[in-house]
Amino acid sequence: MATAGAIRPINEDKMHAFLGKVVGDFGAALSSSLAYIGQKLGLYKAIAGDGPVTPAELAQKTSTNERYVREWLINQAAGGYVDYDAASGRYSLSPEQAVALTDEASPFFVGGGFFVVKSMTAAVSRIEDAFKNGGGMLWGEHDPDLFVGTERFFRPGYAAHLIASWIPALTGVEEKLKAGAKVADIGCGHGSSTIIMAQAYPNSRFWGFDNHEKSIETAQQRAKDSGVADRVTFGVANASEFPDQQYDLVTFFDCLHDMGDPKGACKRAAEVLAPDGSALIVEPMAGNTVEENFNIIGRTFSGASTLCCTSNSLALKGPALGAVAPESAIREVVLAGGFSQFRRATETPFNRIFEARK
Numbered sequence: 502m503a504t505a506g507a508i509r510p511i512n513e514d515k516m517h518a519f520l521g522k523v524v525g526d527f528g529a530a531l532s533s534s535l536a537y538i539g540q541k542l543g544l545y546k547a548i549a550g551d552g553p554v555t556p557a558e559l560a561q562k563t564s565t566n567e568r569y570v571r572e573w574l575i576n577q578a579a580g581g582y583v584d585y586d587a588a589s590g591r592y593s594l595s596p597e598q599a600v601a602l603t604d605e606a607s608p609f610f611v612g613g614g615f616f617v618v619k620s621m622t623a624a625v626s627r628i629e630d631a632f633k634n635g636g637g638m639l640w641g642e643h644d645p646d647l648f649v650g651t652e653r654f655f656r657p658g659y660a661a662h663l664i665a666s667w668i669p670a671l672t673g674v675e676e677k678l679k680a681g682a683k684v685a686d687i688g689c690g691h692g693s694s695t696i697i698m699a700q701a702y703p704n705s706r707f708w709g710f711d712n713h714e715k716s717i718e719t720a721q722q723r724a725k726d727s728g729v730a731d732r733v734t735f736g737v738a739n740a741s742e743f744p745d746q747q748y749d750l751v752t753f754f755d756c757l758h759d760m761g762d763p764k765g766a767c768k769r770a771a772e773v774l775a776p777d778g779s780a781l782i783v784e785p786m787a788g789n790t791v792e793e794n795f796n797i798i799g800r801t802f803s804g805a806s807t808l809c810c811t812s813n814s815l816a817l818k819g820p821a822l823g824a825v826a827p828e829s830a831i832r833e834v835v836l837a838g839g840f841s842q843f844r845r846a847t848e849t850p851f852n853r854i855f856e857a858r859k
């Protein structure tokens with residue numbers, strides 16, 4: 502057994518492999534910041550629309566400084582986000598890169614993720630302080646790019662799966678929504694899930710609640726812009742106190758694990774559901790054991806959880822379920838909140854979709 506202070510022999514190949522990984526991570530972190538700039542300034546869209554381009558052409562098309570653009574393009578090509586043709590000195594996007602980086606209507610669009618990473622990185626000093634002194638950081642205290650980024654990052658998945666497979670996986674819910682039902686979407690953020698449901702089920706009536714006032718203002722605007730304001734009402738409310746309408750469906754999209762009082766939120770959902778109503782709870786596809794998180798998804802979720810989800814709950818002295826809460830932890834809180842039935846209705850590589858009934 503090694504004793505404290507003993508020098509353990511180093512395997513040079515393993516050392517180089519590990520250092521290579523670390524340098525790759527340095528590059529990835531810096532490239533993520535540059536990808537955020539590319540999203541904000543429309544650099545990817547310009548390459549997709551007008552490529553292949555030289556740095557000077559891209560700068561001219563986007564009214565940006567050529568010297569920065571030239572450096573940015575080298576970084577992006579080194580990371581595999583754009584392609585480079587050495588013979589012509591031009592950069593382009595493959596069809597796959599173009600869809601993932603520019604097509605907001607595609608389920609493969611990942612552009613919102615760079616906003617999320619940028620905003621969570623900005624929270625580092627606050628979270629470092631919380632490591633030492635306790636407490637946390639509320640959702641609403643983050644850089645506002647978190648709210649836009651979350652909407653842009655999650656919306657493609659909801660657009661692809663919510664109507665096509667998640668609602669149909671629940672017991673008898675699709676029929677009710679088609680005929681005309683009452684739905685409350687809790688922790689709705691900018692309301693993308695609420696609006697997608699309202700567009701699909703015009704006979705139903707929807708309420709979206711979130712305790713972050715600025716998000717609700719944006720959600721109200723989104724409802725007007727999407728032409729569903731006649732059947733969607735967004736309001737500021739805490740998950741454990743939102744108004745009672747005896748709903749047929751209460752939904753929680755990627756928010757229960759963030760909450761200061763997830764049990765109170767489930768208790769309120771059970772109280773305000775009609776007797777045969779259902780709750781739809783969408784949660785990250787976390788590992789059910791610690792080691793099941795040791796992959797790229799678990800790395801991303803646990804990182805976001807440390808910087809945002811866990812810290813929101815800890816700021817409220819909550820149980821801090823976090824984004825890598827195993828299925829058993831979600832089940833426990835839902836059943837403790839007053840539901841008697843809980844099952845995994847379906848799943849995607851990124852999410853578990855649960856149904857709870859009274």
Ligand SMILES: C[S@@+](CC[C@H](N)C(=O)[O-])C[C@H]1O[C@@H](n2cnc3c(N)ncnc32)[C@H](O)[C@@H]1O
Nearest residue numbers: 640688689690711712713739740754755756760
């Ligand atoms: C990760 S975001 C998800 C937003 C939205 N559901 C989506 O999928 O785009 C979590 C949301 O939960 C909201 N939230 C957290 N705790 C809440 C509470 N106690 N009551 C109401 N909303 C809450 C936050 O304000 C934030 O908008």
